[in-house]
Amino acid sequence: MLTDPSVLTDPTPPNWGSIDLPASWPDDLELNTFPDLRFLLSRVFGARTRVELPEGMPGRDLVPKYMLQEFHNLPNGYYSDSLTRGYVRTFDTIMLGAMTNARDMVANTLKGVDSAIDVGCGGGRVAKAMVEQGIGDIWGLDPSPYLLKQASDEVPKVKFIQGAAENIPFPDQRFGGIGICFLLHEIPPKHASTALKEFHRVLEPGGLISIAEPSPVQMQDSSFSLFRKYGWKGPYFKLLARFVYEPFVEAWHKRDLQKWFEEHGFELIDDNVGMPLRHIVARKL
Ligand SMILES: C[S@@+](CC[C@H](N)C(=O)[O-])C[C@H]1O[C@@H](n2cnc3c(N)ncnc32)[C@H](O)[C@@H]1O
Numbered sequence: 001m002l003t004d005p006s007v008l009t010d011p012t013p014p015n016w017g018s019i020d021l022p023a024s025w026p027d028d029l030e031l032n033t034f035p036d037l038r039f040l041l042s043r044v045f046g047a048r049t050r051v052e053l054p055e056g057m058p059g060r061d062l063v064p065k066y067m068l069q070e071f072h073n074l075p076n077g078y079y080s081d082s083l084t085r086g087y088v089r090t091f092d093t094i095m096l097g098a099m100t101n102a103r104d105m106v107a108n109t110l111k112g113v114d115s116a117i118d119v120g121c122g123g124g125r126v127a128k129a130m131v132e133q134g135i136g137d138i139w140g141l142d143p144s145p146y147l148l149k150q151a152s153d154e155v156p157k158v159k160f161i162q163g164a165a166e167n168i169p170f171p172d173q174r175f176g177g178i179g180i181c182f183l184l185h186e187i188p189p190k191h192a193s194t195a196l197k198e199f200h201r202v203l204e205p206g207g208l209i210s211i212a213e214p215s216p217v218q219m220q221d222s223s224f225s226l227f228r229k230y231g232w233k234g235p236y237f238k239l240l241a242r243f244v245y246e247p248f249v250e251a252w253h254k255r256d257l258q259k260w261f262e263e264h265g266f267e268l269i270d271d272n273v274g275m276p277l278r279h280i281v282a283r284k285l
Contacts, residue, residue, distance in 0.1 A: 011169045013139075013159040014058075016152035021145055022054040026080040043075040048245060051077040059162040063143045066188050072244045078122075078144040088123035088150060094240065096233065098276050099181070102212035103129040105279045106179045109210035110135060113176030117141060117202070118158075119165050119195075120183030124151025127158040130179060139175075141168065165195035173204045180211040185252035192252070196264045203284045209266070211280040214241065215273055216253040230275055237276040 029036040043049075051068040053060045057079070070077050074087055092099045107129035110116050114137060118127040121140030124147075130138045140160040142148055148160045163169050165183065178199050184192050199209055218226065218237040226234025241249070261268045261282045270281040 007169055008171055010171070010174070011161050013152075013161055016145075016149045016160060019058065019145070019149065021058075021081060021149060022056040024052060024054045024057075024076050024080040026075050026083045029082075031082075040075060043070075044073050048073065051079055053079055058145050059143065062163050064164050064166065064191065066191065066248075067143060069247065070245060071186060072246070078147055081146050081149075084123075084144065084146045085150060088125075088147070092125075095276070096236075099125070102181055102277050102279075105277075106181050106210045106212050107133045107135075109279075109281055110177035110179055110208060113208070115139075115175050116177040116179055117168070117170070117175050118179045118181075119168070119199075120180060120186075121151055121160065122147045124155045124158060124160065126179045126181045127151065127160075128155045131155060131157055135177075139170075141165070166191055166198060168198045168202050170202050172201055173207075174202050176204055176207050178203060178207070178209045180209065180213075182213060184211065185213050185246060185249045187252075188248050189251045189255070192255075193260070193264070196260070196266075200265050200284055205284055207284045209280075209282045209284075211282075213252065213278050213280065214249065215275050215278045217273060217275045219249070219253060226275075234275065 029040055031037050031040060048070040051070060053063060067077065075083060078084055103126045106126050110130060111133040113135060116130050116135050117139040118130065119141050121127055121142045124140050127138050127140045138158045140151055140158050141163050143162060143164050145162055148162055152160045161169060165187065187195060218241050223235040223238055226238055257271055257280060258268050265285050266282040267285055268282050270279065272279045
């Protein structure tokens with residue numbers, strides 16, 4: 001059943017390049033001055049506060065309430081131009097190149113589908129990997145207009161739309177594939193189940209979901225055992241997982257995926273738990 005009965009056609013993608021997004025408080029900092037730099041660092045390493053969506057930001061009502069937290073200790077979360085630009089670049093560096101593998105795995109699995117959507121697309125890098133796989137009709141969906149603007153600059157072939165996984169603004173059975181990279185562990189369990197219902201609705205029968213998420217291994221194994229198996233990268237990823245603020249990650253790791261997908265009308269066809277990544281593939285029955 002459609003979540004919103006008015007969604008009978010595709011949305012019109014905005015021309016992100018022509019939209020001037022309002023500055024949020026981190027955009028007003030002058031990071032070449034010591035007081036502002038010190039203030040920013042105190043916000044990265046100190047107490048977190050609630051994310052403020054600036055007046056006039058498009059799609060303020062599309063941002064789920066639980067996102068108004070400073071995930072990954074990123075000041076003002078995913079809602080500033082300057083910091084999300086830095087975030088898109090440094091995320092891949094901090095993950096020691098693993099994100100390129102993650103996105104390639106996600107896109108490879110979807111090779112051959114006619115249409116696909118990158119949900120929680122951020123800077124659009126899964127969508128870019130989908131373009132490289134020759135998929136013709138690609139969309140990206142994210143609640144943050146700051147990330148969508150960057151994504152549309154980086155991958156102009158892809159159509160980027162603002163919205164959340166729990167309410168995908170497309171008709172039923174619209175896509176052959178859904179790509180997801182590092183999204184589901186950021187969503188509270190109840191909302192992740194709502195999102196999975198939406199994935200089922202917008203997928204064609206037989207359509208695939210290809211998902212990359214952090215591996216549970218770096219959270220569960222001891223530093224010593226990680227060092228023995230993976231060298232210094234083992235304890236490094238453990239430390240990283242402990243430092244960054246991800247309030248729903250433990251709940252995600254506890255989920256029984258086989259049961260979860262079955263209950264929502266999917267067949268789990270692959271669950272490859274590596275380190276630092278886990279790759280999951282499910283097919284709509
Ligand atoms: C860790 S980033 C990953 C971004 C991107 N997939 C990548 O590979 O770099 C998580 C992304 O999920 C988005 N996000 C968080 N909650 C969401 C939701 N409920 N629906 C859609 N996107 C969401 C965030 O705005 C952010 O862009």
